[in-house]
Amino acid sequence: MSSAHHPRFRAFTPRDLDGLLRRVSLTDDQRLALRAVSSVLPFRTNAYVVDELIDWSAVPEDPVFRLTFPQAGMLPAPDVRRMGDLLVRQAPRAEIQRAAHEIRMRLNPHPSGQLDANVPVHEGRRLTGLQHKYPETLLVFPRQGQTCHAYCTYCFRWPQFVGEADLRIATDDIAATDSYLRVHPEVASVLVTGGDPLVMSTAVLRRYVEPLLRIDTVRSIRVGTKSLAFWPYRFTTDRDADDLLRLFEEVVASGRHLALMAHFTHPQELRPPVVRAAMRRVRDTGAVIRCQGPLVAGINDSADAWARLWEETTTLGAVPYYQFVERDTGPQGYFGVPLARGHAVFRDAYARVSGLARTVRGPVMSAMPGKVCVDGVTEVAGEKVFALHLIQARDPDLVGRPFFAAYDEGATWFTDLKPAFGASRFLPGLEPG
Numbered sequence: 077m078s079s080a081h082h083p084r085f086r087a088f089t090p091r092d093l094d095g096l097l098r099r100v101s102l103t104d105d106q107r108l109a110l111r112a113v114s115s116v117l118p119f120r121t122n123a124y125v126v127d128e129l130i131d132w133s134a135v136p137e138d139p140v141f142r143l144t145f146p147q148a149g150m151l152p153a154p155d156v157r158r159m160g161d162l163l164v165r166q167a168p169r170a171e172i173q174r175a176a177h178e179i180r181m182r183l184n185p186h187p188s189g190q191l192d193a194n195v196p197v198h199e200g201r202r203l204t205g206l207q208h209k210y211p212e213t214l215l216v217f218p219r220q221g222q223t224c225h226a227y228c229t230y231c232f233r234w235p236q237f238v239g240e241a242d243l244r245i246a247t248d249d250i251a252a253t254d255s256y257l258r259v260h261p262e263v264a265s266v267l268v269t270g271g272d273p274l275v276m277s278t279a280v281l282r283r284y285v286e287p288l289l290r291i292d293t294v295r296s297i298r299v300g301t302k303s304l305a306f307w308p309y310r311f312t313t314d315r316d317a318d319d320l321l322r323l324f325e326e327v328v329a330s331g332r333h334l335a336l337m338a339h340f341t342h343p344q345e346l347r348p349p350v351v352r353a354a355m356r357r358v359r360d361t362g363a364v365i366r367c368q369g370p371l372v373a374g375i376n377d378s379a380d381a382w383a384r385l386w387e388e389t390t391t392l393g394a395v396p397y398y399q400f401v402e403r404d405t406g407p408q409g410y411f412g413v414p415l416a417r418g419h420a421v422f423r424d425a426y427a428r429v430s431g432l433a434r435t436v437r438g439p440v441m442s443a444m445p446g447k448v449c450v451d452g453v454t455e456v457a458g459e460k461v462f463a464l465h466l467i468q469a470r471d472p473d474l475v476g477r478p479f480f481a482a483y484d485e486g487a488t489w490f491t492d493l494k495p496a497f498g499a500s501r502f503l504p505g506l507e508p509g
Contacts, residue, residue, distance in 0.1 A: 082313045085225070086123040090114045093146075096126065100135045106148070112159035113146035116176045117406065118237035121145070121226040125306055128348050139342045139375045144226050147374075150407035155179050177240065184405045185235040185243050193444070193470075198256045205247020206256065210446070210468050214256075214263045219248040220280050222271040225307035228341065230372045230411045232403035236271055254287045261293040267337070269300035274310050278319040285323060289330045296333040304338045304365070305345040308354035321361050328362035338394065341369040342376050343384040346392070355392050365394035370402050371418050371439060372411045379424035386425065386433040399438030401450075404489045412488040415439065415462065419450045437467060443490035445506055446470055456480060461496040462487075471505055479503050 088096060093114055097107050113119075121144045129140045136142070148156055159179075162172050196208040207215035222236050222244060235243035247253065257263055266288055273281055288294050303310045311317055327334040336358055340346065358365055367389045371377060376385070386396045399422055402412040413421070418439040426434060441448045446469030454463055460483040466474050480496035487493055491509050501507050 083124065083309050085307060085309070085314075087225075088121050088123070088126065090119050093119060096121075096145075099132050102136075108160045108163065109148040109156050110146045111163055112156045113148060113150050115159050115163065115172060116151060116155070116179050116238075117146065117229075118227045118231075118234055119146055120224065120237070122307065124309070125226045129305075129345060131344075139381075140344050142375050143228055143230075143341055143372075146229060147407075147410065149410045150229065151179065176238075180235070180238065180240070180243075183407075187232070187403055187405045187444075190245065196256060198252060198259070201252075203247065203249070203252055203256060205245060205249065206253060207245070208260075208263075209470060211262045211472060213265045213267060213468075214253075214260075215267045215269055216253055216284065217245045217247060217269060217271070218273055218276060218280070218284050219246040221268075221273040221276045222246050223275050224270065224272040225275060225303055225310075228302070228339075230370060230375070230402055230407065232405050233271070234406045250284060250287060253284075254291070257288075257291050257294060264293060265296040265298065266294055267298040267300060269298075269337075272301050272303060273299055274301045274303040274320075278316040278323055281320070282323055285327065289327065289332070294332070296335065297327055298335045298337050300337040300339070302339040304336070304351060304354055304358075305340055308348070308350045311354035311357050312350060317357075321357055324358065324361035324363045334361075334363040336363055336365045337397070338365050338367050339369050340367050340385060340389060341372065342381060343388055346385075346388050352392060355394065359393050365389075365392075366397040367394050368396075368398040368400065370400040370411075371413050371421060372402055373413050374411070377413050377417075377421060379421050379428065382421065382425035383428040386429050386436055390430070390433040396433050396436035398440050399436055401439045401441045401489070403442060404491065408488070414485060415450050415487050415489075415492075416453060416483070416485050419452060422450075423452070440467060441490050445474065445490070448490050451478070453483060457497065459483075459496055462493065464502075466506075474503060474506055477503055479506065 093111055094107055097110060125144055131138045158175060162175060194207040194209045196203050196206055205217045227237060268284060288297055324334055355365060389396060401418060402408050422438050437449060439450045447467040449465055449467050451463040451465060454461060461480040462483060463478060463480060465476055465478050469475050479502040481493035482496045484492060494508055495502050
């Protein structure tokens with residue numbers, strides 16, 4: 077794509093945070109609190125997000141600012157004070173890291189069995205950079221893709237980015253992945269994820285994708301990415317943007333479905349014209365863009381935001397896919413929305429959009445048993461209940477079977493729910509907690 081404008085990627089990290097925050101009127105104590113949070117949870121943004129997506133006149137309420145910059149409420153106040161005190165007295169790095177590690181371990185860094193129940197075993201060896209939760213789907217975490225163009229404050233994969241090796245999920249053993257897939261023909265779909273695989277060069281991404289095209293049982297390939305929102309130049313003017321699109325074309329030409337699983341959190345991310353140009357280029361390869369993101373307090377917890385997001389992405393030729401519930405890890409207490417309110421937001425937004433946008437499913441919890449969808453709040457046999465079903469499950473026999481949970485206005489996650497009608501379990505094989 078020829079253009080006189082070839083932006084160069086420029087990242088900002090915690091050492092830049094104080095300078096960036098001087099764009100707005102914050103007190104020294106407020107800036108210190110945000111620095112304290114960034115010493116525990118990851119912070120990374122870039123010049124495109126800072127200059128093109130954030131409305132600095134609306135900070136601190138601006139949704140993209142809340143989406144990408146640390147917020148004091150993301151950690152308990154005592155932890156913020158503790159980390160702030162360490163920073164003020166310029167404590168040794170090792171002391172700061174010990175305190176940060178202790179706080180992180182209280183934040184449930186790997187929920188839903190990611191480091192035990194989801195890790196496949198092949199020829200007596202645990203393949204720690206793969207996740208095989210559902211029979212037909214395998215997740216691959218390329219070692220070189222375990223960062224992002226910018227980090228979302230709500231991200232449930234935050235342990236990938238905090239510099240603690242024991243918390244990372246990553247692999248560069250492409251041969252082991254190939255071998256595993258060949259003895260597991262039930263895997264029809266491979267999701268390449270991270271981090272963000274599109275921080276990798278196309279040449280490196282190709283090393284992970286090309287072997288999949290030699291396995292007949294793999295019928296679809298998905299790439300999980302936030303790059304359309306946070307660095308759309310990856311598809312337009314980056315040095316290997318054209319190479320990336322050629323790789324997409326090769327996947328489609330092989331007869332496989334290629335889906336770019338794009339994370340959009342707020343319609344403000346669709347505002348710059350380059351996003352629309354990038355989406356057109358992706359669609360021209362034959363790839364499908366499917367859009368998903370979580371419902372997040374203080375960022376997009378309104379029906380208006382979601383209705384605009386779904387209608388605008390549909391107009392741009394993308395497919396609304398999932399509205400997720402904020403997962404039970406990291407700063408969920410700050411960003412989580414109760415399930416009852418979350419469903420009300422989803423329902424109201426869903427009612428405002430055209431049929432083409434009603435491909436979206438939600439609110440969905442990626443919980444230990446599988447993807448649990450909140451279908452609504454109703455009354456059955458005189459009891460107010462949540463109606464739910466599993467869209468996807470570890471046990472395929474549970475998929476699509478409706479079940480009921482006792483209504484709980486404050487419940488924010490599957491583990492908060494109890495079976496309705498005094499039952500001991502939701503379904504045979506589906507226990508509470």
